[in-house]
Amino acid sequence: MQYSKPPLSIDDQVARLFQRGLVCENPERLKHYLTHIGYYRLSAYWLPFELAPVEPDSRNHHFEAGTTFDRVLDLYDFDRKLRLLVMNALERIEVAIRTRWAGAMAKHHGPHAYMNSDLFKDPWQHQRDLAMLSREVKKSSEVFIKHYLDHYSRPFLPPIWAIVEMMSFGQLSCWFSNTSNTEIKKEVMRSLKLPTIEVLEKVLHTLTPVRNTAAHHGRLWNRQFPMTLPEIKRLRERVMPNSAPDRLGHRIFNYLVIIEYLKSVINPTGQWKSQLMSLLETVLESDLRAMGFPEDWREREPWRGVE
Known part of the structure; x- marks a missing residue:
């Protein structure tokens, strides 16, 4: 299978995280850390807060209710x-x-x-x-x-x-x-x-x-x-x-x-x-x-x- 996912802008990354249920009262702060740390690197720390996958060997990507960006950043x-x-x-x-x-x-x-x-x-x-x-x-x-x-x-x-x-x-x-x-x-x-x-x-x-x-x-x-x-x-x-x-x-x-x-x-x-x-x-x-x-x-x- 060929990789075909396009890169996302920082604004698009913020929008995707909000759509998946991540809580952050300050979007500019979230944007700052995504810019300087990176979506992919931070994803390892929010992965445990994602909902259980529907099918084996897959990811749900949506967050458990109440998962905050501060919790991820603290980790x-x-x-x-x-x-x-x-x-x-x-x-x-x-x-x-x-x-x-x-x-x-x-x-x-x-x-x-x-x-x-x-x-x-x-x-x-x-x-x-x-x-x-x-x-x-x-x-x-x-x-x-x-x-x-x-x-x-x-x-x-x-x-x-x-x-x-x-x-x-x-x-x-x-x-x-x-x-x-x-x-x-x-x-x-x-x-x-x-x-x-x-x-x-x-x-x-x-x-x-x-x-x-x-x-x-x-x-x-x-x-x-x-x-x-x-x-x-x-x-x-x-x-x-x-x-x-x-x-x-x-x-x-x-x-x-x-x-x-x-x-x-x-x-x-x-x-x-x-x-x-x-x-x-x-x-x-x-x-x-x-x-x-x-x-x-x-x-x-x-x-x-x-x-």
């Missing part, structure tokens, strides 16, 4: 603040893992250990990852990269403690997973107080789409992520089981639990948990349920007693 603003908090924590986690992995690799195998295929389980994957890093270095304008290239001709890439700064979260996950020296992996694992290397690798793998969603301004609220976290015995009572109804184990709640756990290991005196709790108190229980929060989440660790 959008909440999600934006949630993304900033998640990115703040994941940045700390990513930097800590980079630092520990690079330090351990350098200690055991020298400053350019990452260039040696013999130190990685899959040499073909290593060559692909190294080529990707080389391209990043070639086009980089970072001062530390330019300094190295201006002063040294061999090796042609900077030492590992510099090169890790060029890695994305996903790349770091791949490099770590492909590392063959288990003692190096155990050093990183122990520093994060995780039980096994396999758990750490799975955590990195499953946090990557969360990080990418937040970094690219995607929606965290009411989203199902493709992978579930590994079972971690000490966190079993904190998370929703992967077998939970409505795929609640795939929603952001479980990821917030592991993010908070790792963040508290890295920075035990930080205020991130309190900031997150304050933000969560600004939305309705139904909004939390859409993120996989159980009814008793405030009685569970690590949220119990947090103000």
